[in-house]
Amino acid sequence: MYIIKKNKILTKELIIRNVKFLCFASYVQTETDVINFLKKYKNKKANHNAYAYVIGNRRENIYKTDNGETRHIAGKTILENIIDKNLTNIIVLVSRYFNPLYNLLEDWIKNGYATITRIILTSAQLEKINEQIKIGILLRPLNEVFLRELLDKNKINIVSRLIYRGDLIFTIIIDRNNSVLIELDNLIIKGIIYSYKILKN
Incomplete structure (x- = not known):
């Protein structure tokens, strides 16, 4: 863009x-x-x-x-x-x-x-300029501390934190090419978060 x-x-x-x-x-x-x-x-x-x-x-x-x-x-x-x-x-x-x-x-x-x-x-x-995307992350409340550590390390602000059917949904905004996406993939593999997806504006 x-x-x-x-x-x-x-x-x-x-x-x-x-x-x-x-x-x-x-x-x-x-x-x-x-x-x-x-x-x-x-x-x-x-x-x-x-x-x-x-x-x-x-x-x-x-x-x-x-x-x-x-x-x-x-x-x-x-x-x-x-x-x-x-x-x-x-x-x-x-x-x-x-x-x-x-x-x-x-x-x-x-x-x-x-x-x-x-x-x-x-x-x-x-x-x-770097195009930005909004990401929704779904996880168990017990694993919140691990996600927060990752976001803090990468200096990413949390836009919103919602409780949905006993789970948490975090919303963040990042550059499309931000390497944190790879780290989120690793958290899925480790079972720390369930999934994440790009949200519409």
């Missing part, structure tokens, strides 16, 4: 038959970042300000809006391009300005959103 360069606003413009698409993209890490970005770059003079954003190393927060465009013609198109580029912690805003003398067909409008988003994302400097 990748992020775009921080502290840099990307800007591109596309004109199709005198209809202007103005695109902005930025690194964001929180919804507050999103709000501040939109306050600065949404243009009230534009006919539509469609945007999409993805936040989190596991893409926990995804949002899109067509802002009055025909459904799925704008926000979904922007979001699909973000996902196709395997990006996170990013917002892409596309402002569209009508030409009163010429109305674009919906296919042309959708193509405009797709094209300008691809152009701006292709121009971005990317930085690879």
Whole structure:
């Protein structure tokens, strides 16, 4: 998974038959970042300000809006391009300005959103980040101390601890390539934990 360069606003413009698409993209890490970005770059003079954003190393927060465009013609198109580029912690805003003398067909409008988003994302400097996954671990309460020792040794925080039918379920978040997964496999072999699995967000 990748992020775009921080502290840099990307800007591109596309004109199709005198209809202007103005695109902005930025690194964001929180919804507050999103709000501040939109306050600065949404243009009230534009006919539509469609945007999409993805936040989190596991893409926990995804949002899109067509802002009055025909459904799925704008926000979904922007979001699909973000996902196709395997990006996170990013917002892409596309402002569209009508030409009163010429109305674009919906296919042309959708193509405009797709094209300008691809152009701006292709121009971005990317930085690879470690993808994170959420893991659920099932074990007997008597063996809790052994699992805690392993997690403490690897400096892994416990997100939640639940009791389920007399057993325990621990939830942790780790990098996908974390070697602790091998150690968890060994705990299964030793009978210290029953199993573990990757959980959905």
